[in-house]
Amino acid sequence: xxxxxxxxxxxxxxxxxxxxxxxxxxxxxxxxxxxxxxxxxxxxxxxxxxxxxxxxxxxxxxxxxxxxxxxxxxxxxxxxxxxxxxxxxxxxxxxxxxxxxxxxxxxxxxxxxxxx
Amino acid sequence: xxxxxxxxxxxxxxxxxxxxxxxxxxxxxxxxxxxxxxxxxxxxxxxxxxxxxxxxxxxxxxxxxxxxxxxxxxxxxxxxxxxxxxxxxxxxxxxxxxxxxxxxxxxxxxxxxxxxxxxx
Numbered sequence: 001x002x003x004x005x006x007x008x009x010x011x012x013x014x015x016x017x018x019x020x021x022x023x024x025x026x027x028x029x030x031x032x033x034x035x036x037x038x039x040x041x042x043x044x045x046x047x048x049x050x051x052x053x054x055x056x057x058x059x060x061x062x063x064x065x066x067x068x069x070x071x072x073x074x075x076x077x078x079x080x081x082x083x084x085x086x087x088x089x090x091x092x093x094x095x096x097x098x099x100x101x102x103x104x105x106x107x108x109x110x111x112x113x114x115x116x
Numbered sequence: 117x118x119x120x121x122x123x124x125x126x127x128x129x130x131x132x133x134x135x136x137x138x139x140x141x142x143x144x145x146x147x148x149x150x151x152x153x154x155x156x157x158x159x160x161x162x163x164x165x166x167x168x169x170x171x172x173x174x175x176x177x178x179x180x181x182x183x184x185x186x187x188x189x190x191x192x193x194x195x196x197x198x199x200x201x202x203x204x205x206x207x208x209x210x211x212x213x214x215x216x217x218x219x220x221x222x223x224x225x226x227x228x229x230x231x232x233x234x235x236x
């Protein structure tokens with residue numbers, strides 16, 4: 001079975017400060033991990049993914065995420081937040097194990113609010 | 117990447133009627149999915165639309181209520197039948213896996229802009 005948790009419903013950060021949106025996962029095999037962003041009244045946009053290789057993944061709009069196998073985490077980060085980063089962020093996981101689902105499981109979402 | 121369009125973008129419908137949502141992908145994809153999302157909340161998978169075969173529905177969703185078509189590798193429709201106010205939601209189409217690759221490929225899922233449905 002695969003599952004993903006986003007422990008924070010909302011994250012507040014001041015513009016220019018670093019931001020972190022947390023995600024932890026559970027799979028029986030190796031994970032494929034994804035981050036998506038959803039702006040108001042829009043569909044989900046792909047930000048970045050971890051499949052294999054370097055634990056630090058860089059994505060769109062200056063975002064990056066670090067895969068930590070020992071902590072089963074894939075936190076989303078950005079060094080300097082912008083007001084325009086305010087949106088809903090979703091983490092997703094797929095289990096790469098034999099017999100694992102080919103459909104990712106999405107977290108419940110974290111609302112990021114960046115204050116001017 | 118894939119660009120996905122949905123029609124209509126929004127609609128207001130009367131109880132008891134049906135609405136068909138269209139999803140068009142700009143490239144051939146193996147898998148297409150339909151999700152439901154309450155505003156500001158997470159996604160609930162309705163079904164996987166398989167080309168050339170019947171859709172695979174998740175628990176709590178049935179074909180009579182949400183019939184799906186997948187006539188080719190770039191297009192799918194979802195019908196919300198006999199609507200009630202509880203069906204008011206955002207319906208998202210998603211696609212992943214380039215045509216010819218196995219379903220276990222790690223290709224990213226891409227999403228359409230969504231259809232905002234209000235049932236009165």
